[in-house]
Structures are given as C-alpha cells and as structure tokens.
Amino acid sequence: MPAATGLSSSDPAPGAGGAPPPVPAEGGLLVPVDIGRARARVRFDTSTRQADVEATVELQLGEAPGRPLFDLRQEVDEVFLDEVRLPVEAVRHRATGAGEDARMRAVDVECEARSRHLLRLRYRLSRPAATGAEPLDWAPAGDGVRFDLWMSDLEPGRYLEMWLPANLCHDHFSLELDVEVAGTGRPHLLLANGEVEELGAGRSWAVRYPASYTSLSPMLVVAPADQVATARSEARCGARTLEVTVAALPEAAADVGAAAADTCAWLSYFGSRYGDWAHGDSFLAVLWGPGRGMEYDGATTASEAALEHEIFHSWFGRGVKPAGARDGWMDEAMATWATASSRATEARFASAELGLDETPLELRPWHPWARHTPREAYAGGARLLAGVAYQAGGAGHLRAALADWHRRFAGRAATSDDLCRHLSTWCGTDLRPWWDRYVEGGRTAG
Ligand SMILES: [Zn+2]
Structure with a gap:
C-alpha cells in the first residue's frame, strides 16, 4: 500500500478515542497530538559502529492549545520545530502521572489548538531508555550489524518510540524509512512488514509502512545476509x-x-x-x-x-488492535486461552465457572497515561476467558464469539469496554461485574 502524504484526516481528534487527556503542568497544558506522517533516515556505519538518525514528524494539535507531547527513548542531539532550532532541553521528558516509565517528551513551545507543526530531530542510536530494551548488536568493526525493533507490550516505551519519535499506540500514521548499512562489503538483508525497495544491493533500502499502522505495527530486522x-x-x-x-x-x-x-x-x-x-x-x-x-x-x-x-496475534492484537496502550491485555488473554502457551495455568480452550469472589485483577492499568500490559494478562486473562466460556455455554461458543469479534473489528481498534459488551451479548449475561473485578481491579465494584 502506498504511504499517505500529509496528515491522516481519518484519525479521531486528539483527546477523543484512544488519546489520553492533556496533562496539566506548570504554565499550561501538555497536550496529545495527532501524528500524520513520519520520515527517518537511519545510517548504520559498521566501521565506526555508530548509527545516526534524522527523523521528521508532522503533527497536529487537538482542541486544546498547549505544548505537544511525543516520545523518543534516545538521547537527542539536535531539535527543530518548524525549522527553528531549539535547545535539546526543549524536548525533555516530562511526568504524565503514570510513573517514571510512562514519561513523555513535551516540546516546550506553546502551540495553538488545531495547529500543524514539523518536528525534526537528529540523534545517534544507543540502547533505548526503556526497561528490557536491547542495545544495537554490532559485529566487529567493518563486519556488519544486526538490528531489530524488538518491541514489547510489557513495559512502557517499548514500541516504535524506542528508536524513532512516535505517539502512543492509538494514533495511525505513515512511516517512511531509509536505511543504509555502510562501512562493510558484507551484504545485509532487510526484512520488514512494509513495502521494501532495495536501493543498493545488500546495503540500502527504502521502507514504506502504510498509514493504517500505529507505533506497535512496524517490524524491521536488519542482519548480515549470510546469517539468514x-x-x-x-x-x-x-x-x-x-x-x-x-x-x-x-x-x-x-x-x-x-x-x-x-x-x-x-x-x-x-x-x-x-x-x-x-x-x-x-x-x-x-x-x-x-x-x-x-x-x-x-x-x-x-x-x-x-x-x-x-x-x-495477526487476528487478535494486530488484526483487531487495542484502542489504547491499556487495552493490550485482551490480546494476551485471547492468545493464552486459544493457543498452546507455557504461561497458561489451564489447557487451551478451558471452560470453568468463575465466581465474583476470587482475588481482583487489574489487567487494564487505571491511569490514562499508563502504557503497558500487566503480566497477569496471560494467565489471569485466560482464566477470565475460561469463565466467560463457561457462561457462554462452552469453549466452542467463545471461539465463535472471537470470530465474530474479529469480523466486526478487523482493521480497526477496540477497547476493553467493547469486549465486555460483545461477550455479554454472546453470554446473554451482563459481564460488567466480572470486568469490574478481573479487568479493572475491583476499583469500580459497588
Ligand atoms: Zn502475546
């Protein structure tokens, strides 16, 4: 699919849909934005074992004026807003209230509601400042590099923002990447789930990811061709x-x-x-x-x-995407329930009565700026679905409900509440009390 140009008008306005609300800060609001298009040049120099990036994102504010929020877990060397150079402190990380790991960068420039801007950054890649992130995997000088976006749902800051300026995962945007492996005669291979054009045999590529992607969509692997x-x-x-x-x-x-x-x-x-x-x-x-x-x-x-x-997960998780970073528990609950999994406490397709008297679980973190999938999503989420299967009349009924879920939401995003409503219909029972206790942690239970 060709990359879209300009801002994607189909996105909901920031602040609606999956975007968290503005964050009050000294002197005004830090505001979520809509990223329409991102472009980046990444050059791996294997002789110096350094990778340099120049990245540009087009962004638009929503209904609230303020300082635009984005994230990037690299140390920035140069920053420009609308081609005006800013000190690098002007894009420092700021607290969102959801914990240190969930910090975001704010551009320290007051921007008008609905205004559009161009943010350009230069930096050198190193191990991203996010829990569990991996460093670049350089071979000895001049001998090549291995690189993988190595994303994870389990820790905040582990999607595209590890490597490139990005939004949280509710936002759709097109991404154009030019990748070069220099300083070696060893041919490399680039593997990606976008359109790949090889510009220089084994050493430079243009990758175009479609505008339907979000920060959790793109896959990119670079490795010496003789290793693959x-x-x-x-x-x-x-x-x-x-x-x-x-x-x-x-x-x-x-x-x-x-x-x-x-x-x-x-x-x-x-x-x-x-x-x-x-x-x-x-x-x-x-x-x-x-x-x-x-x-x-x-x-x-x-x-x-x-x-x-x-x-x-190409059906559940990336076919139907989580509407926000807090909805990722659904994908792991479904995958653990329906596939062979070492993380499950019961066999696949379990069906077992679940009362409202077991230990509450918070599978959906409560803070609007939280952005991780709790590890309990696997076993605890599968246990919840086993209880839903019991109420639906058996595993076959829940599997039919999942097929119907995919039919209704494939290519789109869905929330935890959407899933509650969908499965309630299939069970003929209001599952809200189970969601309150085993998804929301019992906080909203009466
Ligand atoms: Zn999974």
Missing part, C-alpha cells in the same frame, strides 16, 4: 492466498522449511476459524532464539515455540 536462512511458501488463508516468508537466524536452530510448513498450517487454520486475513497478501516471520516473541501487523519475530501464539 529463508523459506518461502504459500498459504491458503480464508479467501486469500498469502505469500509466506520465514527467515531464521542461526540461534533459532530451526529447520526453516518445517517452520514455514507449520506457519502455513496455522495461517490456514486461523483463517478458517476466525475469519479473513486483514494484512494484505503476505506474512513474514523471523525466527530468533528461545524465550521470545513479538507480534506485528501480519508479521512476527519469534522463537519457534512461540510461532502459533504470535501468528494468532
């Missing part, structure tokens, strides 16, 4: 035939052909059971070592053992 084993196949998935690419790094120790066969089987199965593919005509997986997996739009980086779980 690749298998290509086709999968029948609902009404579509998908081009499937599975690439394996050495530490995956994977039979890449066998992994591609499994991938095709899961794509066909989920397509039959949960509905049509929402991500164009392709699927991309990159296999890494054990103990990790991350979902992206129509793509994943995963260990072989996590593949089923991560492919399922």
